[in-house]
Amino acid sequence: MKSKIVIWTTFMLATGAAHAANFNTQCNYSHTLPDDPIIYPGKAGEAMVHDFFGNTNTNASSTYESLSSNKATTCDSNADRSAYWVPQLQRASGVINATYEKTYYKDDQHVASYPIHAIPLGLQMLAGDHMGTSPNPHINFLCLGSGNYTTTMPTSCPSYTASGGNAPELNISVHFPDCWDGVNLAPDLGSGRENRMKGLMKAGTGGLNVAYRNADGTCPAGYPVKIPELQLNISYPLGDDPDLTTAQLSLDPVFENGQWVPQWGSMYTAHGDFINAWHAQSMQYIVDSCMNKPATPGATCGKNIPTYYSAASADVRLTSSGSTEATGATLVSAPGDVIFIKFPTPANLNDYAYASSYLQTFAGNVSDTSAVMLDLYAASTDWDDAAKLPTAAACTTQKIGGIYLDNAQQVRNNDVSSYVASQKAAAATQIGICVRNATGRTVQFSSRDGSWTPGLYLK
Numbered sequence: 001m002k003s004k005i006v007i008w009t010t011f012m013l014a015t016g017a018a019h020a021a022n023f024n025t026q027c028n029y030s031h032t033l034p035d036d037p038i039i040y041p042g043k044a045g046e047a048m049v050h051d052f053f054g055n056t057n058t059n060a061s062s063t064y065e066s067l068s069s070n071k072a073t074t075c076d077s078n079a080d081r082s083a084y085w086v087p088q089l090q091r092a093s094g095v096i097n098a099t100y101e102k103t104y105y106k107d108d109q110h111v112a113s114y115p116i117h118a119i120p121l122g123l124q125m126l127a128g129d130h131m132g133t134s135p136n137p138h139i140n141f142l143c144l145g146s147g148n149y150t151t152t153m154p155t156s157c158p159s160y161t162a163s164g165g166n167a168p169e170l171n172i173s174v175h176f177p178d179c180w181d182g183v184n185l186a187p188d189l190g191s192g193r194e195n196r197m198k199g200l201m202k203a204g205t206g207g208l209n210v211a212y213r214n215a216d217g218t219c220p221a222g223y224p225v226k227i228p229e230l231q232l233n234i235s236y237p238l239g240d241d242p243d244l245t246t247a248q249l250s251l252d253p254v255f256e257n258g259q260w261v262p263q264w265g266s267m268y269t270a271h272g273d274f275i276n277a278w279h280a281q282s283m284q285y286i287v288d289s290c291m292n293k294p295a296t297p298g299a300t301c302g303k304n305i306p307t308y309y310s311a312a313s314a315d316v317r318l319t320s321s322g323s324t325e326a327t328g329a330t331l332v333s334a335p336g337d338v339i340f341i342k343f344p345t346p347a348n349l350n351d352y353a354y355a356s357s358y359l360q361t362f363a364g365n366v367s368d369t370s371a372v373m374l375d376l377y378a379a380s381t382d383w384d385d386a387a388k389l390p391t392a393a394a395c396t397t398q399k400i401g402g403i404y405l406d407n408a409q410q411v412r413n414n415d416v417s418s419y420v421a422s423q424k425a426a427a428a429t430q431i432g433i434c435v436r437n438a439t440g441r442t443v444q445f446s447s448r449d450g451s452w453t454p455g456l457y458l459k
Contacts, residue, residue, distance in 0.1 A: 022104055022106045022107070022290070022301065022302070023104075023105050023290050023301045023303065023305055024102055024104045024105065024302065025075050025076060025080050025102070025103055025305075026075065026076045026100055026101070027053040027073070027076070027103070028053065028100045029074070029097065029098050029101075030052045030054065030055070030058070030074045031056070031058075032051050032052065032088060033049070033052065033058075033059055033060075034047055034048065034049045034050070034253065034260065035050065035060035036060065037058065037059065037061065037062040037083070037275065038124045038186065038187065038273050039196060040196075042060055042061050044059065044061070045060075045260055046060075046260060047252065047253075048088075048250040048251050048262070048263070049087070049088040050085040050087060050088065050273075051085065051088055051097075051098045052085045053075075053084040053098075053100065053101045054073055054074055054082050054083055054084045055067045055072070055073055055081050055083045056073065056074065057070040057072070058083040062083060064122030067083055067277035068081055068121075071351075074100075077303075078352050078353045078354065079278055079279040079281075079305060079306070079307045081277040081279075082275060082277045083273075084101055084272065084273070084274055086101070086232070086273070087250040087251075087269065087270070087271065089172075089236055089247060089248075090247070090248055091243070091248070092246040093241060096170075096237075096238065096247075098236055099235050099236075100234075100235050101234045102232075102233045103230055103231065103232050104230070104233070105228040105286065106228060106229045106230075107228060107229070108229065109213065110291075111216070111217040111218055111226075114218055114219055114226040115226065116226055116227065116287050116291040117180075117225050117226060117287065118227075118280070118283045118284050118287045119227050119278070119283060120185060121276060121278075121280060122277070123180065123185050123227075123274075123275070123276045124186045124209070124273075124275050124276075125176050125187075125210050125230070125274045125276075126200070126203040126272075127174050127175060127176040127177065127232075127271060127272050127273075127274075128270050128271025129203065129269065129271065130197075130201075130204075130252075130269055130271050131269060132266060132270070133266050133268055135151035135152055135268060136151065136204060136270075138174070138175040139151065139172070139174060139175070139268070139270045139271075140175075141153050141171070141172055141173070142170070142171040142173065143157035143168065143171075144157070144160055144168075144169035144170070145160025145161070146158070149173060153247070155244055155245050156242045156243050156245070157170050157238055157242050157244065159242065167237060167239070168237075169236065169237050170236040170238060170244065170247075171234065171236070172233070172234045173231060173232070173233045174231070174232040174233075174234075174270065174271060174272035175229065175232075176210070176229060176232065176272065177210035177211050177213075177229075178210075178212065178213050178226060178227055178229035178230075179206075179210060179220060180226075180227050181210070181211075181222060182225045184209040187202075187208035187210075188208065203271065210223065211223040213226070228287070228291065230274060232272045247267055248265060248267065249266070249269050249270060251264060251269065279307060279352055281306070281309045281310075281346065282305050282306060282307060284309070285305065285306055285309040289301065293451075293452075294451075296362070296410070296451075297408065297410035298362075298411035299411050300360070300413065300457070304459070306354075306457045306459045307353070307354040307458055307459050308346040308352065309346070309456065309458070310344050310345065310346045310431075311453045311455045312342065312447075312448040312453055312454040312455060313342055313343060313344055313430070313448075314341070314342040314383070314385040315327055315385060315447050315448050316339070316340045316383070316390055317332065317333065317338075317339055317340075318337065318339075319336075319337050320335065320336025322392065324390065326385045326386065327447040328447065328449060328450075329446070329447055329449050329451070330444055330446060330447055331444065331445040331447045332366075332442065332444050333437045333442065333443050333444070333445065334437065335437055335438070335442070338392070338437070339434065339435040339437075339445065340379055340432070340433075340434050341432070341433050342379070342430055342431070342433075343430065343431045344431075345428055345429055345430060345431050346456065346458065354459055356415060356417045356458070356459060357415070357416055357419075357420035357456065357458045358413035358414055358417075358456070358457040358458070358459075359376065359403070359416050359433060359457075360413050360454065360456070361411070361412055361446070361452075362409070362410065362411050362445065362446040362450075362451065363403065363405055363410075363443060363444060363446070364405055364407055364409035364410065365405050365407045366407070366442055366443065369406070369407045370406070371404065372404075372405050372406075372440075372443070373404055373439070374402060374405060374435050374436065374438075374439060375399055375436050376399070376400050376403060376414065376416065376433055376434070376435055377395055377398055377399055377436060378396045378433070378434075379395050379396065379432030379433055380393075380394045380432055381428075381430040381432040394432070395434035395436065396434075398419075400416050401414055401415055401416045401419070402414065403435065409444075411452060416433070416456075419431075419433075420458070431456065
């Protein structure tokens with residue numbers, strides 16, 4: 001058995017060579033307004049025309065509070081109520097309507113001394129040069145199908161083969177700064193329209209409340225908090241016309257004859273704006289499980305981000321001989337053993353929509369290559385893993401699911417939806433689960449002190 005455990009531990013250490021790093025969310029086009037709640041807050045109609053994605057209520061008066069209270073989002077994650085917006089695109093033949101944006105949250109240059117922190121709730125960020133006239137290293141253009149991003153705006157996009165036929169498409173990619181000053185949720189742009197426009201010049205190089213990382217992946221002086229880098233990709237189908245020689249982006253309007261008159265300018269004014277309104281539990285899971293943790297088999301990153309997540313608050317092993325043991329980094333379950341795990345019930349479960357509830361563990365059979373099924377049961381919660389250890393009676397006879405295990409050591413999500421729903425209905429503040437091992441094999445779980453904490457994963 002010792003050799004099996006050594007192999008399991010060595011495997012987990014070996015995965016430290018790479019990090020899971022990225023996840024993404026895709027948000028369809030929502031609406032268009034001449035508003036900007038960061039640059040001209042509260043001044044409806046006084047900003048350049050923007051296309052908005054994500055939160056459906058974004059306007060000139062939007063705040064974190066108003067965004068987070070609106071449950072309607074065009075994003076494919078219910079946990080993302082953030083606001084994303086970009087200038088409108090047109091050419092001589094008319095406006096080119098964006099269909100969606102896809103944002104990659106990345107840690108492309110992981111530095112152990114600069115772990116990723118969760119993006120603060122309500123953080124406002126700007127990226128790109130609002131008055132640019134030449135290529136910017138943080139803005140890229142892509143003709144879909146060409147395979148190459150470039151900082152130079154193309155004059156046309158060739159057709160590419162896609163389902164349904166050939167159609168040219170332009171993508172604009174905006175890279176946001178990934179180091180925060182740790183103090184200011186909003187950029188200080190000064191007062192007055194002219195001063196605010198001057199302040200915007202810093203956005204092109206990242207000199208406001210957020211900055212771009214150094215070449216070695218560290219954060220510059222004055223910006224000590226490393227956060228995920230947002231890469232905002234906007235999709236513009238071009239229909240039957242591949243020509244982009246007359247393409248322009250919206251600029252701030254000018255006030256003439258008692259009204260605001262829209263202006264248009266260079267494609268090198270491409271930029272993006274963002275207000276963070278992710279569910280805090282989801283964002284923390286992203287950082288803890290996808291960015292600061294070694295790449296782990298079965299890990300739920302990419303697009304598999306929970307809407308709610310609750311890490312285990314206690315876990316204990318009850319041996320077949322009746323002795324109860326608080327655990328170290330691993331929960332070793334021999335034949336006849338029972339594993340107890342307890343979780344805080346996630347708060348405000350009616351605030352965000354989710355379809356199913358899972359017990360998430362990192363586990364595997366360490367006896368042989370057999371596939372086995374462990375049974376899950378409801379457990380009482382009047383115990384802990386310190387002074388008040390559970391007895392055998394704490395594991396009830398109410399079966400709530402099972403865990404399929406083979407000898408692959410990996411993250412596993414096992415459905416416990418009905419049980420979690422019953423605990424929610426009972427207004428339980430804690431949820432207890434026990435795992436009975438009647439397989440004749442020894443299995444091993446990572447404990448809450450180990451490499452992958454057991455958790456309740458609701459999505």
